[in-house]
Amino acid sequence: MxxxxxxxxxxxxxxxxxxxxxxxxxxxxxxxxxxxxxxxxxxxxxxxxxxxxxxxxxxxxxxxxxxxxxxxxxxLQMVHEGRLHKLVFAGRAPTLTIAGIQMHRVEDPWGDAQAKALCVVRRGDWVLDTCGGLGYTAAWAIEAGAGMVVSTEPNPAVRVLRRYNPWSPPQGSHGLLFHAVPAERLVERCADGVFDAIVHDPPRFSLAGWLYGRSFYDSLHRVLRPGGRIYHYTGLPYSKRKGMVFVHNTAERLRRAGFSVVWDDSTTGLVGRKR
Ligand SMILES: C[S@@+](CC[C@H](N)C(=O)[O-])C[C@H]1O[C@@H](n2cnc3c(N)ncnc32)[C@H](O)[C@@H]1O
Structure with missing residues (x-):
């Protein structure tokens, strides 16, 4: 091994x-x-x-x-599209850094993923995990009793690092369908209202702004069943004051797309439902 x-x-x-x-x-x-x-x-x-x-x-x-x-x-490091990707040991489990930016709240990446998933995933749910990363939120969704988790990670360097990470759920784990396409392409292929819950844990805005855009939110709204739950990690980027403006604007775009959302201080993200 x-x-x-x-x-x-x-x-x-x-x-x-x-x-x-x-x-x-x-x-x-x-x-x-x-x-x-x-x-x-x-x-x-x-x-x-x-x-x-x-x-x-x-x-x-x-x-x-x-x-x-x-x-x-x-x-356990790789360069892809000019960016250094590496596994970094932090707290209980490693996190992933891309160009020096951490993909989890670093004090406890494993607990961070657990808290995000538990905001919305309930027993028996079909869950869309939009940004697979190391597979931690997907693993916690399964742990919470999800009936099925559909997860996608388009970045090949991340997928290689995930394969060598003993904390990541392996390809073929029961109830977990890993894809390798961008989330915006995956949702195009999903039927209306097929998911009970969505965990949206994107890279920060500067790395993938379209994952915070109205047209992507419209697609998430379409694939979620009425009353279905959504978790959207935002963090508080920039300074705390600028961060709250960013969160406010993100929440506003989600509301216009048809979600009701509230701020969750413990995970620094937005939790909501499809209206
Ligand atoms: C914050 S991390 C997700 C961490 C993950 N939830 C976990 O628990 O390990 C964001 C991930 O989104 C991936 N990503 C970037 N662009 C994407 C896209 N268009 N669609 C889906 N995922 C994307 C990045 O490669 C990165 O691995």
Missing amino acids: GVWLPSSLARTMLTLPLGTHTSLSLDLGRTMVAVQRVDDGVTFDKDQLTDETLKAAARFRDLIVFAGPDGAFMP
């Missing part, structure tokens, strides 16, 4: 005194394993990481390195 080594963890393992027994996570915090420091590396579960591998991982500052069972390893 392989192990995940944030450079800081590799450095810690290199400095363990010989003979130390300790418990560490080699899968970014999902599970713990007993690790022992030996002469030329660390052993765990009848397996070994050599000092050579640890030193190589330690050299990639602030990156997570995936070390495969064949000894090959890969820093």
